[in-house]
Amino acid sequence: xxxxxxxxxxxxxxxxxxxxxxxxxxxxxxxxxxxxxxxxxxxxxxxxxxxxxxxxxxxxxxxxxxxxxxxxxxxxxxxxxxxxxxxxxxxxxxxxxxxxxxxxxxxxxxxxxxxxxxxxxxxxxxxxxxxxxxxxxxxxxxxx
Numbered sequence: 001x002x003x004x005x006x007x008x009x010x011x012x013x014x015x016x017x018x019x020x021x022x023x024x025x026x027x028x029x030x031x032x033x034x035x036x037x038x039x040x041x042x043x044x045x046x047x048x049x050x051x052x053x054x055x056x057x058x059x060x061x062x063x064x065x066x067x068x069x070x071x072x073x074x075x076x077x078x079x080x081x082x083x084x085x086x087x088x089x090x091x092x093x094x095x096x097x098x099x100x101x102x103x104x105x106x107x108x109x110x111x112x113x114x115x116x117x118x119x120x121x122x123x124x125x126x127x128x129x130x131x132x133x134x135x136x137x138x139x140x141x142x143x144x
Contacts, residue, residue, distance in 0.1 A: 001063065002034070002037075002061065003036060003037040005059070006034050006041075006049065006060075007035040009053045010031070013053065017031040017032055017035070023052060024045060024048050024049070026045065046060060077143075078142070080138045080139070080142035081138070081139060081142040083135075083138050084137070084139035084142060085135065085139070087131040087132070087135030088131070088132055088135035088136065088139075090128075090131045090135075091132035091135065092132075094125075094128035094131070098124055098125060
């Protein structure tokens, strides 16, 4: 039932009726009426609800639609932070690997190649830089 789905999505997202009302630019009483089945959101508001909760209109309106996984903004932030840390750790690991190869003589020496070439070390260095930059960007975006 639509009323139950709205209430379930709101609760899983950790929002009060007032907070959801503010996000949709409606009154708290309107949200309360939707959740009790005393009223039905307009078509425009149903689209806003679907977009806000990242679900389909089909899910909201059909009785037999499966409950989607709701990724709250707090969970998104945690995922970004974890992925950022992982990418930075991968960059550090690659840098350590290149250093070890250079110290043991298994990597290319400076006389053999330029630092700009795309030999094995160049590719690893490039990937390391991309991982580090991506990781830092994810960490910064998780703070917002």
